[in-house]
Amino acid sequence: MDIRYNVINWVHRATRGWSYGSSVTDPRTGEIIKGHVTLGSLRLRQDYLLSEGLMAPYEDGTTVPDDMRELALARLRQLVAHEIGHTIGLPHNYISSAQGRASVMDYPHPMMKIRSDGTLDWSQAYDDAIGEWDKVAVNYAYRDFTTGTNEDRELGKILSDAWNRGLWFITDQDARPLGSVHPQAHLWDNGENAVDQLDHLMKVRGIALTNFGEANIRDGAPFSSLEEVLVPLYLHHRYQLEAAAKVLAGLEFRYAVRGDGQPGITIVDPEEQRRALSALLNTVTPQALAIPENVLSLIPPRAFGYPRTRETFNAHTGVAFDALAAAETASGLTTLHHLMRLAANKAASHQVRAVATLKIGELRKWLSQQDRRQRNERQLAHIRYGGQLIDRFIDDPSTVTVPAPVEPPAGSPIGMGEDDWCGWNGN
Ligand SMILES: [Zn+2]
Structure with a gap:
């Protein structure tokens, strides 16, 4: 509560949830006096869960591989930078992932590559630095000019230089899935082109599903807990799917003002829209929806003391794993x-x-x-x-x-609907 100190609170709670970056401002001037970050520790568990699905990491039973720990820490570094970004006044910039990971103020999805031998490469999963757009934003907001400088002109130049380098800003209202139309600004997406990226993620998911087995959980974990690991993997494409859906009837635009010389609006090319539709339909083919038989035979009904939670699929079959509900969940977004x-x-x-x-x-x-x-x-x-x-x-x-169709399990930190959206400064 002490106004003199900027703080990062490392917070433990019962379930995963958003982290927050807020600030105390002087109401007379808008000056930010103090920054206050609340960082949820359970994010790390979620990152482990994502990695466990993608990496099948427990070859020898229990050891957490270094690259899995590194991946979780890399995500945490991004999260800290993001929340501190909020405390100094930065809003989300969701087009950054389409502009070479240009900002920590985007929501990052792990960027998985596929090696030429068909194995997954997670070495670039998360960025390790602040982005080019972040430098532009701080330069614009905090630059001190010498006396006599034409400040308006210099500020305008900071922005136009950024535009010339292919960097600009698109925020929440034009990126969240419901009601927005921008084809490049989305949450938890990657890549310049949403359609190509959806195709890519389906391949990544396919590879990880093929490798799915005992090595996805630690020695001593009940086999039924494979379901918790399977959920984020089976729905690995859920956010990129929203991104590709927004290409349909998508409208490209900038936050242009009169006289700034930025381009006007463009409707997404019909051919690209058809490509998006085709990529979306590829996510609901029987081949894409089927869970491999060897995986089904590994997952027993829920173990004693491990009931269904919001981290598992909603099932029609009580305690037994419901392979069709999983398919229904994934296809329900489309049909x-x-x-x-x-x-x-x-x-x-x-x-x-x-x-x-x-x-x-x-x-x-x-x-x-x-x-x-x-x-x-x-x-x-x-x-x-x-x-x-x-x-x-x-x-x-x-x-x-x-x-x-059955509701999907909880997505980004909690809930699925707009009701659960915890405010502009959550992540
Ligand atoms: Zn945020």
Whole structure:
């Protein structure tokens, strides 16, 4: 509470959660007097969980490999820099990951590379320094000019020099998944192009799923705890998927003001939008959704004393691992239910609802054709069920309760909805 000291509080709590960077300011001048960071220690456990899924690190049973510890510490360094960034007045810059990791004020996703021999390389997972945009922002906010300098002109020059180097700023309102349209600014994403990166992440996920087995948990851990390790791996692409979804109907723009010479708005090229759609659909193919048989045979029902938590999948099968719920979770972000919800959504424009309704009708016709041709009973059951859902929906959308797919387990630190968003300075 002492106004004279800037502090970083290392906080332990029951579950993982956001960290915070806040400051005390002089209300008369806006001057920042004191910085105060609250850093959640459980982030480290989460980073271990992510690494355990990707690395299958416990070859010899219990030893935590150096590179796994290094990865967690690298993430922690980024987090500390991020929160301190908030205390000195910096907001999020979510386009930085598309501009060569230009800011610690982005939310970083581990950047995994694939070596030529098909193994995963996590040596560059997190950056080890502050970014080029951070230097621009501090230079702009804190630069002292000598007497007689034309301050407005010099400040303008700091920004235009940054733009010329391919660095600019896009923040929360244009990056969070609901309601934003910028095709390059997202949370927990990587790379210049969201579509390419989604394809890449699906490959990374595929490699790690193929390697998944006993070495993903320590000696002495119940086999049922493999599920906790599997969750972040199986949903490894969940945020990049949101990024690729925003390329659909995406709108590129800058925070331009009159006279600054920045470019105007551009609608994302239709061809790129189709590429995004195709990448999204690739995440819900049976091949992408199936959990390897050898993994399924390893995961028993929950062990005594280890009940389901928000770190596990929501299941239809009680204590037993539910492979179909996992697939339902991953595909629920993309499919028929959402199309019907869109067609019935009173908040959507009539034109959008009309197109969604048209496409549902086309899908119904296609299902009827498949019904006549399909010989596989399980496929046929699925086709008929989908058709019946659509028929009821078309008869009277208001009376159909679209069965929502099971909710995904908790995502970025907690919760999934906007309600759980803890404020602009959380991470
Ligand atoms: Zn933040």
